[in-house]
Amino acid sequence: MAKARSRPTAARSPDTKPVLLSGGNPQIAKGHGDAPVQAYIAALPGWKSEVARRLDQLIVQAIPNVQKAVKWNSPFYGMEGEGWFLGIHCFAKYIKVAFFRGLSLDPVPPVESKSRDTRYVHIHEEDRLDEERFVSWVKQASRLPGERM
Template structure:
């Protein structure tokens, strides 16, 4: 599943968030060559949806958001990452598993973008369980 909707999402968010989203998208595709990606949950408050990245044998493992004041990268098995991403408020169906919970990092501007840390989390996430199935 290669989806143009992720490119549309990146092109449609705030330009300062788009720069970081392009970096994360590029890192994911570099570090996980067989990654599948698309946008989900298109609704009036999020007409472009939410980009999700996953592996067919694990499910969705990473997602991105563009909020009003920050860009966010979420990891479905976030509590299994070392170090754990700092933001624990990640409501959603992925948090129904009792063995792990989703976590994310919120990045206010490009100077806060820690590529080494995000690269480490992506490398770890590809080995961890995901959420749902990829069709």
């Protein structure tokens, strides 16, 4: 059996910006902790970076011991040993916040999902985030069993 040749990979310079995928969602390497989430936020185009930064701040203020990771080019937030309760993803015209147990929140977030329990909040450029309600959802979601991903 012939040996497979390995292809040289181009080293990514620290100054190289992440590739933006469809909708402007940045391609960020999978990783746990705050650093990959901050890299994701910094790589978002335009107004989306500012909104994602504020979402991250609100989540951390509400749940100081929140766990963070980037998986599948999206930030996830969860509780240690309990799984993930929230994810963020960037689309062309909005940011989607997924509450994985959203059907159990009061009030239920407005956008339905194909998944029975998941509910979404879509944030468009012209929208004003109801921070009080968002923080309430985050606190409620953090107390529910999370998703194992």
